[in-house]
Amino acid sequence: MAIPVIDFSKLSGEERANVMAQLHNGCEEWGFFQLVNHGIPEELLERVKKVSSECYKLEREEKFKTSTPVKLLNELVENKSHTKIENVDWEDVFLLSDDAIESEWPLETPEFRETMTEYRAELKKLAVKVMEVMDENLGLPKGCIRQAFNGGEDGDINAFFGTKVSHYPPCPQPEMVNGLRAHTDAGGVILLFQDDQVNGLQILKDGQWIDVQPIKNSIVINTGDQIEVLSNGKYKSVWHRVLALPTGNRRSIASFYNPSYKATIAPAQQLLEIQPEELKQDYPKFVFGDYMSVYTDQKFLPKEPRFQAVKAK
Numbered sequence: 001m002a003i004p005v006i007d008f009s010k011l012s013g014e015e016r017a018n019v020m021a022q023l024h025n026g027c028e029e030w031g032f033f034q035l036v037n038h039g040i041p042e043e044l045l046e047r048v049k050k051v052s053s054e055c056y057k058l059e060r061e062e063k064f065k066t067s068t069p070v071k072l073l074n075e076l077v078e079n080k081s082h083t084k085i086e087n088v089d090w091e092d093v094f095l096l097s098d099d100a101i102e103s104e105w106p107l108e109t110p111e112f113r114e115t116m117t118e119y120r121a122e123l124k125k126l127a128v129k130v131m132e133v134m135d136e137n138l139g140l141p142k143g144c145i146r147q148a149f150n151g152g153e154d155g156d157i158n159a160f161f162g163t164k165v166s167h168y169p170p171c172p173q174p175e176m177v178n179g180l181r182a183h184t185d186a187g188g189v190i191l192l193f194q195d196d197q198v199n200g201l202q203i204l205k206d207g208q209w210i211d212v213q214p215i216k217n218s219i220v221i222n223t224g225d226q227i228e229v230l231s232n233g234k235y236k237s238v239w240h241r242v243l244a245l246p247t248g249n250r251r252s253i254a255s256f257y258n259p260s261y262k263a264t265i266a267p268a269q270q271l272l273e274i275q276p277e278e279l280k281q282d283y284p285k286f287v288f289g290d291y292m293s294v295y296t297d298q299k300f301l302p303k304e305p306r307f308q309a310v311k312a313k
């Protein structure tokens with residue numbers, strides 16, 4: 001079993017209806033799918049891989065050796081303990097955002113900032129296209145999801161577009177720690193540029209963990225908790241995790257188009273109106289910042305109590 005692979009270039013051709021149906025199925029049945037021919041220049045993707053790997057080698061690798069997961073694992077091995085580590089991830093991470101200040105960028109890697117700025121602008125455009133596909137497939141007015149993330153019709157606040165650059169270095173005891181613990185994503189639409197070769201990302205599908213197969217220069221799309229709420233449960237956020245592996249150094253670059261912290265999120269009115277009584281879901285209306293306060297503490301737990309917690313606010 002493999003997650004759907006969808007040729008995004010065919011969205012503008014005579015196969016449009018078919019591709020729209022594939023995208024709907026990807027959202028509704030899988031929560032994860034891969035786009036090929038997505039329009040991001042290969043040449044740019046090659047540069048992104050190059051600067052990310054260079055940055056890891058130059059500015060991150062040495063620091064990872066003294067990081068918390070490495071220390072914890074060393075301690076357990078010294079104590080001959082076989083207890084699995086459940087409170088940290090075997091992952092090196094740094095975050096980029098539109099308003100990142102100078103000191104937040106890795107500055108020792110030539111062309112990192114320039115390349116990633118160009119990449120993020122392209123990915124943001126792709127995110128908007130994907131959200132418009134979701135609008136249409138859900139029967140919502142064009143721009144509806146984007147508008148909700150940007151503060152409604154007045155659109156006076158800005159959605160958050162972030163990028164998380166991760167590496168999952170080889171792990172000597174991969175059975176004792178997770179690369180990234182299982183979770184659903186908090187936000188809106190996530191666009192992942194994962195390693196060509198090293199696997200490790202898995203999603204939970206019908207009670208089984210299945211691999212998100214690496215495909216060179218594809219972009220993996222998944223939907224977060226906010227799309228689940230907006231779609232009134234039609235597009236559910238899906239559990240996923242990253243395994244720690246004994247060899248390879250997996251690179252993955254996740255970009256997320258999320259609501260502004262000030263945006264109010266609720267099921268789209270149009271969907272509530274058409275929902276038959278027996279299928280009515282009970283999602284709350286809340287301010288996204290409040291959701292994130294809950295998520296910070298509960299990321300690796302089921303999402304339903306998070307919805308309940310913000311409902312009560």
Ligand code: OGA
Nearest residue numbers: 164166185201242252254
């Ligand atoms: C995440 C995530 C997957 C990956 O950052 O939320 O699921 O492959 N990342 O790094």
Ligand code: NI
Nearest residue numbers: 183184185240
């Ligand atoms: Ni995730």
